[in-house]
Amino acid sequence: MENKLPTITEIARRLNISASTVSRALHNHSSIGLRTKMRVQELAKELNYEPNQTAIFFQQRKTFTIGVVLPELSEAFFSAAISGIEDCAYKNKYTVLMGQSHDSEEKEKQIIETMKSHRVDGLLVSIANKTNNYDHFESLKRYNIPVVFFDRIPDMPDIHYVACNLISGTIQAINFLIKKGHRIIGMLNGPEKLAASKEREEGYIQAMKKNRLKFDPTLVVNCDLSTDKVYAATEHLLKLKRKPTAIVVFNDYVALDAVQYARRQKLRINKDICFVSYANLPISHYTAFPPMASVEQFPYLQGQKATETLLELLSNKDSGQEGTNTYYKIILESQLVIKENNIADQVL
Amino acid sequence: MENKLPTITEIARRLNISASTVSRALHNHSSIGLRTKMRVQELAKELNYEPNQTAIFFQQRKTFTIGVVLPELSEAFFSAAISGIEDCAYKNKYTVLMGQSHDSEEKEKQIIETMKSHRVDGLLVSIANKTNNYDHFESLKRYNIPVVFFDRIPDMPDIHYVACNLISGTIQAINFLIKKGHRIIGMLNGPEKLAASKEREEGYIQAMKKNRLKFDPTLVVNCDLSTDKVYAATEHLLKLKRKPTAIVVFNDYVALDAVQYARRQKLRINKDICFVSYANLPISHYTAFPPMASVEQFPYLQGQKATETLLELLSNKDSGQEGTNTYYKIILESQLVIKENNIADQVL
DNA sequence: CAAACCGGCGCAATCGTTTGCACATCGCTA
DNA sequence: TAGCGATGTGCAAACGATTGCGCCGGTTTG
Numbered sequence: 234m235e236n237k238l239p240t241i242t243e244i245a246r247r248l249n250i251s252a253s254t255v256s257r258a259l260h261n262h263s264s265i266g267l268r269t270k271m272r273v274q275e276l277a278k279e280l281n282y283e284p285n286q287t288a289i290f291f292q293q294r295k296t297f298t299i300g301v302v303l304p305e306l307s308e309a310f311f312s313a314a315i316s317g318i319e320d321c322a323y324k325n326k327y328t329v330l331m332g333q334s335h336d337s338e339e340k341e342k343q344i345i346e347t348m349k350s351h352r353v354d355g356l357l358v359s360i361a362n363k364t365n366n367y368d369h370f371e372s373l374k375r376y377n378i379p380v381v382f383f384d385r386i387p388d389m390p391d392i393h394y395v396a397c398n399l400i401s402g403t404i405q406a407i408n409f410l411i412k413k414g415h416r417i418i419g420m421l422n423g424p425e426k427l428a429a430s431k432e433r434e435e436g437y438i439q440a441m442k443k444n445r446l447k448f449d450p451t452l453v454v455n456c457d458l459s460t461d462k463v464y465a466a467t468e469h470l471l472k473l474k475r476k477p478t479a480i481v482v483f484n485d486y487v488a489l490d491a492v493q494y495a496r497r498q499k500l501r502i503n504k505d506i507c508f509v510s511y512a513n514l515p516i517s518h519y520t521a522f523p524p525m526a527s528v529e530q531f532p533y534l535q536g537q538k539a540t541e542t543l544l545e546l547l548s549n550k551d552s553g554q555e556g557t558n559t560y561y562k563i564i565l566e567s568q569l570v571i572k573e574n575n576i577a578d579q580v581l
Numbered sequence: 582m583e584n585k586l587p588t589i590t591e592i593a594r595r596l597n598i599s600a601s602t603v604s605r606a607l608h609n610h611s612s613i614g615l616r617t618k619m620r621v622q623e624l625a626k627e628l629n630y631e632p633n634q635t636a637i638f639f640q641q642r643k644t645f646t647i648g649v650v651l652p653e654l655s656e657a658f659f660s661a662a663i664s665g666i667e668d669c670a671y672k673n674k675y676t677v678l679m680g681q682s683h684d685s686e687e688k689e690k691q692i693i694e695t696m697k698s699h700r701v702d703g704l705l706v707s708i709a710n711k712t713n714n715y716d717h718f719e720s721l722k723r724y725n726i727p728v729v730f731f732d733r734i735p736d737m738p739d740i741h742y743v744a745c746n747l748i749s750g751t752i753q754a755i756n757f758l759i760k761k762g763h764r765i766i767g768m769l770n771g772p773e774k775l776a777a778s779k780e781r782e783e784g785y786i787q788a789m790k791k792n793r794l795k796f797d798p799t800l801v802v803n804c805d806l807s808t809d810k811v812y813a814a815t816e817h818l819l820k821l822k823r824k825p826t827a828i829v830v831f832n833d834y835v836a837l838d839a840v841q842y843a844r845r846q847k848l849r850i851n852k853d854i855c856f857v858s859y860a861n862l863p864i865s866h867y868t869a870f871p872p873m874a875s876v877e878q879f880p881y882l883q884g885q886k887a888t889e890t891l892l893e894l895l896s897n898k899d900s901g902q903e904g905t906n907t908y909y910k911i912i913l914e915s916q917l918v919i920k921e922n923n924i925a926d927q928v929l
Numbered sequence: 930c931a932a933a934c935c936g937g938c939g940c941a942a943t944c945g946t947t948t949g950c951a952c953a954t955c956g957c958t959a
Numbered sequence: 960t961a962g963c964g965a966t967g968t969g970c971a972a973a974c975g976a977t978t979g980c981g982c983c984g985g986t987t988t989g
Contacts, residue, residue: 238724240974240975240976241975241976241977242975242976250938250939251938251939251940252939252975252976252977253938253939253940253941253976253977253978254937254938254939255976256975256976256977256978257938257977257978260977263936264936264937264938265936265937265938266936266937266938269937269938283694283697283698284698284975284976285639285698285700285974285975285976286698286699286700287635287638287639287642287644287699287700287974287975288639288944288974288975288976288977289975289976289977290635290638290639291633291635291636291638291639291944291945291946291974291975291976292943292944292975292976292977293944293976293977294635294944296635298678298699305664306660306663306664306667307657307660307661307663307664307881308660309655309657309660312654312655312656312657312660313655315654315655315679316653316654316655316681319654319679319680319681320681323680323692328678328679328680328695328696328699329678329679329680330646330676330677330678330679331663331667331676331677331678331679332667332671332676332677333664333667333668344671346631347676348676349631350631350632350633350634351634351635351646351676352633352634352635372629376586489866489867492867493867516864516867516868518837519837519840519841519864519868519869520864520867520868520869521867521868521869533655588944588945588946589945589946589947590945590946598968598969599968599969599970600945600946600947600969601946601947601948601968601969601970601971602967602968602969604945604946604947604948605947605948605968608947612966612967612968613966613967613968614966614967614968617967617968632945632946633944633945633946635944635945636944636945636946636947636974637945637946637947639944639945639946639974639975640945640946640947640973640974641946641947641974642974930989931988931989932987932988932989933986933987933988933989934985934986934987934988935984935985935986935987936983936984936985936986937982937983937984938981938982938983939980939981939982939983940979940980940981940982941978941979941980941981942977942978942979942980943976943977943978944975944976944977945974946973946974947972947973947974948971948972948973949970949971949972950969950970950971950972951968951969951970951971952967952968952969952970953966953967953968953969954965954966954967954968955964955965955966955967956963956964956965956966957962957963957964957965958961958962958963958964959960959961959962959963
């Protein structure tokens, strides 16, 4: 029953020709006679021949596989991103090898090792929260394995990346709040060293300046994104003497927790306190107190663009012209989405 | 700059010994002298040697890769499942190749082909909604590539699978509703041919019987899960002469839409009409009108169990004893989770 | 008529690793 | 001194596909 997969040699044996002829026949090589081609292709189909990719990978030093390393598959942002990655890779006949770092630097390193030994052609990486040391990426460079970072970008020179410009989105968000009459606006930001956090703060500062409002650093708090810390950070903001009437929150999940906290304090959402956040997750449609607006970061698109970029790097590499020291830095503009039909505004 | 990856042959050349000795030294083979071992391992470390997996895969006819095929990566259920799969695979030194069918049979077939040619050691599959024909799975069997299905199980004999027993969960759900005083209970079910739909209906029927209530088939409607169809199905149920006071809905997402529809009809949720659903998604905590209860299906655990099962099949295969015609049919019990702290019950 | 050419095909090397087997060297025993 | 078992190492085949090169026979060309 052990149905051996047919090989090119087997076909050659049956037809009394050489393996090289079979190979060329299957590739429609011009130097093979029509009769032979036909015979080969017929038998190949009959035997259900399929080339052994592992042999080809080995021989060609190319696996048509890209590795994806990201913190958490079950987070909506990343699952949308990987969906975009997989779709794009699939269209280009690449497959996707996956690993999640769970935000641990150690695991990230190990995954990169595994992927390297699997000889992925290239990597897409969204780095772990806790990663401080970037040696493992440097080593990839030495071995000429291209990497495109997306969303969570390390602070390294000479890298390719795709990211969303959060500055513009943040400015839009602040402008929106100011137009609504808010003057004291807090920011519940993520971990300080994330570029994403820095951009949010940068946007915040710029927007305040443009609106001729004073930038008050005490209104910006950083925290990691665990529920406890979010509660604490929200508490901190709400207990300030200059108490904000609106808070811009790191993302929709965090906003849910912040809202939760505020409600426990008997604050009326959208009256006593307003929230604006990032991500624009579809679930917000259904939540009791969605943020008034959310900055869309287009994860699917980011995944897609990152994949396209990587594939381009790979094709340049194949065609020999590698030395080009240009680095792709692709910035998507974020986009503030204002929520209509806020359920909380409706009658129960 | 083109830093060639070091090979076993390179190490052998430098040390003036043979490649086979190097190979054995690196594997700590007992027949290699201590001195030689040391020298080899030292140089290997110095050169940062890493075995070329593609060569090993090729040689050993084993890739330490499992393929995962599922409908939609960005759905919470599947992203949790794949998270479990990846974690479990990683622990056992396997990597995960991914493909999403987007519920298309055609794409599912193509992905299976790709994975076959990538020589994955085995597959984990949750089948596409629209898959009717199972030939592509039969062919895997012929080639002795083990498959473990999870969650969405095809109606085939002699397969391995991991699934959640929804009957018990459904019975719990109905019992819960009956205890709350409901007598006319509707069911908004998924596509008829899904085993998951059948189980829900089966549970519904059993629960009604046990409670000595008449089973009224008109109270059960099937629909695909698009928003439009859900609206239509909800409308249908709510316009019945024997109008239900509670509805058991296919999953939390669908429940959100059903709730949406009911509210547009000015129905008061949890008063005029109650909902119970499946999945127990964390977002339900934050939604305005979460179902009163939800049947947890443990996606992460399912992924994990499915992976463990597959790995066991693989290790049996390696140790030669394949013929065993036993099929793993692993059933997890689902679990009704009753939502406390229903936001809708609270004061705005 | 010889030379050049070309279509059609096979030979053999290559990729990096593993592994069965043979071989050499050693000390030890009978 | 022959024989033996360890011990340590190398040889070579194998995995399946690709590809540069060369060979053979036939046709065209000068």
